[in-house]
Amino acid sequence: MRRLWTPAWIVRHVAMVVLVLGFLGLGWWQIGRATAxxxxxxxxxxxxxxxxxxxxxxxxxxxxxxxxxxxxxxxGEPADAGARPAGRPVATATRPVVRRPVRVARGPATADVGEDADLAAYNHYLRWLNDNPGAQPGDYPG
Structure with a gap:
């Protein structure tokens, strides 16, 4: 029950009481107008x-x-379920995992011209973000 007495919950309790009393008061006021x-x-x-x-x-x-x-x-989860990285979504019967579609280029592959240093650093950053799904951009060590 302690979870329901945090400052955020106290605000929710007060808001609920104020709204319910206000709505019931407005209903009573409308009954008075209707009888008139x-x-x-x-x-x-x-x-x-x-x-x-x-x-x-x-x-x-x-x-x-x-x-x-x-x-x-x-x-009913398999025994190796704990081996999955933290923060990865888990599909259940009531909550399937929905992922973004992957876009694949349909045109011919371009010749590899060599990578720009900034592009390589950015790709390393993106790989790091993908490998650490719960991390914030400010946590990046590079």
Missing amino acids: GNALSWGYAVEWPVFAGFVIFVWWREVRHALRGPARPDA
Whole structure:
């Protein structure tokens, strides 16, 4: 339960209470207008409590998600699953890994003219970023 009393969660709790009370107050106000003869206000009198219910639903879903904690690895994973580099996405039955398409040149290959020093350094940087997926650009040792 300590996870729900961080400063960020306290702001979420307060925002939820303020929004729910505000939406219910607006619904009550619309009921008063509707009984005074404004027929359109009956729709709003129903709509505002629905908004309050939606806020409660989202808040409750986020509380359950926070209490559930980080995702645990499936028991059916192969034994060598720990050998995979950290930060690599793992495909599961409910969350497939989607990767960007690879573009392949269809024209004839150009002759290798030799690499520019800046281009070689940039390619080394890109290789390093690819090999270290969780790293930030500022972590680059080169």
